[in-house]
Amino acid sequence: MDGLEERRQRITAAGRIVVKIGSSSLTSVDGGIDTGRIEQLVDVLARHRLSGQEIVLVSSGAIAAGLAPLTLAKRPKDLATQQAAASVGQGLLMAQYTAAFARRDLTVGQVLLTAEDVIRRTHYANARRTLSRLLGLGVVPVVNENDTVATDEIRFGDNDRLAALVAHLVRADALLLLSDVDALYDGPPSRPGARRIEYVGGPADLEDVEIGSVGSSVGTGGMVTKVDAARIASAAGISTLLTSAANAGEALAGKDVGTWFEARGGRTASRLLWLRHAAKPTGRLMLDDGAVAAVVQRRMSLLPAGVVKIDGRFTAGDAVDLVNPHGTAVARGLVNFDSAELPALLGRSTRDLAAEMGPDYAREIVHRDDIVLLGRR
Known part of the structure; x- marks a missing residue:
């Protein structure tokens, strides 16, 4: 077994994992929640939770879920309408998760965070205490940015960075970023000859890599935000695996999928991670x-x-x-x-x-x- 295979096995041995899933991996083409996709994700996560691993799920999709009920054709650009869509969609999204995990005899708890919850000391301590207690009770926390009250001036802007900061907040052993792309490539994946990057040991490994910045029509991310999140987590001593939602089961089993970002550096204060990587x-x-x-x-x-x-x-x-x-x-x-x-x-x-x-x-x-x-x- 070579070094990379050994590193990938760490995720199978991890006691606590943060899993982030993007909007495009949860919704149908018309913007509504895809129940089948939620069931597939929950089936994978529930198996690992029931085997003894602690799972924190950072889930996008609230705004996307609210589009159809509000008869919006696409994600709104103005903050007020985004917040309205999130207000409608968050309840629908949590109802799906609650039912899906319940069918596997697991309880979920909703945790909505703002950027202040990781930079202000009292908020940070309370968020960590709440998440730790939920995990101790055997609950699967489902985390999202509190879009209904966040402002342009102080917000994460995407759940990739939020996931990296939550991984640090709960002292996770690994971070799994799931999207609609199966890995990081050395150019656009659609380009003939594009090569999957299996391992990133540090910034030098990405110097000549062309990273796309366009996300889906229902999300805010793109490969740039996912790579940034992996950098945040790895700089805080947390190894990260980036792959597609379809590969979630293989990823958590330590198989050769996606791109592995090696942990480097030690733990640091969450507010300083936010300050460097996410603050405007x-x-x-x-x-x-x-x-x-x-x-x-x-x-x-x-x-x-x-x-x-x-x-x-x-x-x-x-x-x-x-x-x-x-x-x-x-x-x-x-x-x-x-x-x-x-x-x-x-x-x-x-x-x-x-x-x-x-x-x-x-x-x-x-x-x-x-x-x-x-x-x-």
Whole structure:
């Protein structure tokens, strides 16, 4: 047995697995839920759950499921209509899962998350506690983004990234990403001669790979978001297998299907994973050379004295990019001040600011614990 076969066997031995399935793998051509597809997926997952593995299912499909009842021909582009479709479709989707798992003597629990649930410490602790308790009770959690309350400013945007963060949240042993494509290829799968990539050990393995970004008509993803999710998970020490929903049984049995992304690195804070891989920065802070060196090389906090310019409008707690004098983003962080407050602070020492404006201004613009370095993943 070669090294790759041994790695694939890890998924059969995994005690806890997060499985993500996309909208296009659950719905029919008219946008409604395909009961047959749900039954096939649940049959595979139930067998593994009943054999002793813990399963967390991250399922897209709520918006897609709501299209037909609302007589919408395709996925809406505006957020309000997406939220309306999700509100209608989420109940239909969960009803299908509840019935399908019940026929196999398993109980499911719905867990709707927003981005704040993985970046705000109290929310994060509560989400982890709830998921852990559900698993301890033998329940199969079915997770989705809470589309009905998410906003454009703070949302995952697709369930691939959500699945990677949930895998980290529940300390999963493996992540299985299921879609309508059986693997990652070195070019468009429809192109003659396109070759399946069996193994990705790190970023260098994908440097010359052409990755498509177009998702289905009912989903938001595409291969780009799936590869990004695999990168997030692997960087957090979680091996990931990417394949099609039709291959779910073979994938969980350790067979030679899909693309295996090797785990690398160790566990890190979920909010920092989100900050690097999923957050949408609302502004930019331009740093002088000294501040760039302090943040990037010495991993220090960003102080007012090192900031020369700000761009954008943001509030305390928002994600902002930290850029060097050439305008290149070198890091991203959670800012401690509103953009309206910062112009009066730039270039000044915290000691002077505290003396003039009060002790509340003797703090960092971005604390080192809330900074992630950008660059090659």
